[in-house]
Amino acid sequence: MKVRSKMLVSVLIVLVLTSVAVMATTITFWKFTDTYGDPLIVKYVNEWNQLHPDMKVDFVEIPWAQYTTTKLSAAFASGQGPDIFWVSPGDELRYYNAGVLQSFDKYLTPEQINDFFPVAREKVTIAGHIYGLPIELEPLAIYYNKDLFDQYHLSIPQDWNELLEDAKILTTKNRWGLILDPTPTYYELFTFYPFLWSAGGSVVNEDWTKSTFDSTAAIAALTFYQDAFDKYKVSPKSIPTAGTNDISTFVSGFGAMQECGEWAIQMLTVNPPKFKWGYFPIPPMTKGGTSVSVMGGWIQVVNKNSPVVKDAVDFTLWLFFKTDFEKQWCTVQNSKLPAYKSVYESAKDYYDSPIWQTFINQILPTSKPEPRYTPEMDLALENALQSVIFANVSPAVAAKTAAQQIDNFLSTYTGAH
Template sequence: MRTKAVRRPLRGLGLLCAATLALTACSSGSTSGSGSGSGPVSAASLDAALDKGGTITVWAWEPTLKQVVTEFEAKYPKVHVNLVNVGTGDKQYTALQNAVQAGSGGPDVAQVEYYALGQFALGKSLLNLDKYGASDLSKQYSPGPWNSVSVNGGIYALPMDSGPMALFYNKKVFDQYQLTVPTTWDEYVDDARKLHAANPNAYITNDAGDAGFTTSMIWQAGGHPYKVDGTKVSVDFTDAGSTKFADTWQKLLSDHLVAPVTSWSDQWYKGLGDGTIATLATGAWMPANLVSGVPSASGDWRVAPLPQWQQGRTAGAENGGSSLAVMKSSPNQDLGYAFLKFANAGDGVQTRLKGGAFPATTADLDSQAFLDTAFPYFGGQQANKVFSDSARNVATGWQYLPYQVYANSVFNDTVGKAYVSSTTLASGLKAWQDASVKYGADQGFSTGR
């Protein structure tokens, strides 16, 4: 299950250490204690660190980690894990950056969402895990999450979960209005028109403007608006994938075919329950949220593959998901990595899956028990088969900006205008592009289109 992280604006936060963050170290300097060296660390060294013991602090909000900590401490009784929730998403990133800049008060291990990982990795506040042989774990994870933790030639975290996208749809509504489950986004637009014409109070989906959704849709369309090579960054929302999304979604906005309802609001939950919001294109972490948030619609909903931008394709994208990273300033890096490996590549994976997390590990995505799991909420459908296929088909090559948290915070000031005025999505994306380029240049990056 994905705990919803509300992404609030971070105007003026100064997420990057200084104007030349990417060019200089943002960490508090050299560390002492286990794992502070830069050379390879053997399995024997990790075992010795665990046997010696100590205390590590983990900043994370993901609820299944509580049980993981309990089991880790039972297996390694000389190690104590102090699990602290300092806030979800942006709240934690603010606290984390403040600790980095102060040179003290930070954790040994931090949960970092994939979209935010680059800014901390390139800011040199995260430990490159290559010295532990982390790159050897690549085949254990699905492509999307692994690509996200691979930054500028290094491995800066281990994937904790994933969010391959699927189309959640209200079968009861589709049957009532004789709609066909769309296999392409053009068919999706057609369904939107038919539904709203038949019932002016019903909409194919909601969308009040969301940066994460927009970038995920562009990702699935084959877009590569962000290109990052060290300190060289380019932003181009006129590429083919971005244009496909903007042109198609503009039809929905221009004809008022999407409910102007903010996700996670009371009105949103009501719409999902009463059938006035008929679909959601979102990550595989959504089922648990439907079960807990919209219990009255149990049995009405189903899951289908994400509609395609080109008939016959099977391209997917990620929406959401987090990693665990070791802070470069940690005096207990070996213990930190040992916890990461236990939680994200060891026994902790099954613990989290039992708690409702969606896996990033291919062995679990492919296991028969996982694939055969029946979801009562979806009328007994084996929905994991859809999610697993989506995870395998995530389009490759996607990159986020090394200051994506800031970029997302100004989404509503740029692209968001297309949802509340005559501004087009294409114009909004151009404004977002310009704002992102300017901010990057101000932070010392070499930027351009």
């Protein structure tokens, strides 16, 4: 081989090896687009990339509608899943059952595990192992227009009956009394669980052998929904595209009350409405009962099949335990409750503010983590809700049908719970 040829081959080999090395140390990190929060993530990703020029993170924002439907599914189906991604608790089980999630057990110290709030730890624990790091805690409450409450001399409702009575008074030709979610999505279920739980109901028994949804409690919760949407017509059967997880629906005057999460505080503070507002715990079914909210919040997980799994875990641990990302995320960029005790303590001033007290003292203590059911179980529950809201199906029939569908599914289900 001539010298020139040898040099050319050597250069090519070096180039190939270099490009392989560069590719091998790029960590892809996918998340849905969020104009409030993403700039903060970008800031920390840049910081990491400066500290680790040989192990860069490529942060990719994906529009919400694609992220929660086609993008992640299609990527994993074609073996092109990201190394790090965010998953909702309701969706976590599917990834676990498919063997996609990397366990964090061996990477976390006992101190770090103890730093999780119990409800946060429960969210990321499947079959006794920890999969991913909790990002935030997101309980639901009911936001209300204080000016209207004053105008009509209304007080904070203490049970479902009072909630409906207030909503009836507040409903006019141009305004709904109470905005609940009527769309057949996971979010609708997320917002329904507080009512189901407050009535003492559940979806499935402890060991997932039988559905418990055919119960007086579930029927009561479904009846409440039917009353709100159909009997008294205080809740809208269709909502603007923004959806009910967006407090702008409430801000626009579309409704006098809206069920929404604590993330709304930031939006209501940054873009205050023209009226005074407040929030209260979702009332229990009857006076004196316990108000139970649902605790949502995303989880940062690592793809077990990633070629850079250790680096992806390192980045995740660095982000949550070596930087003040979590504090900034919860208290500056958003208004969220942290998943870590130390962050809560370090941000005490922020959470001592009066606006947080109902969430912290009344809602948080009785909240339960968002359940993670399979898509088949979610579909059965969605159908139950949709049928009572729109098709005037008796709540008893809807509960029974859903329970049967879940039982049929569970009879052949072998995955985790």
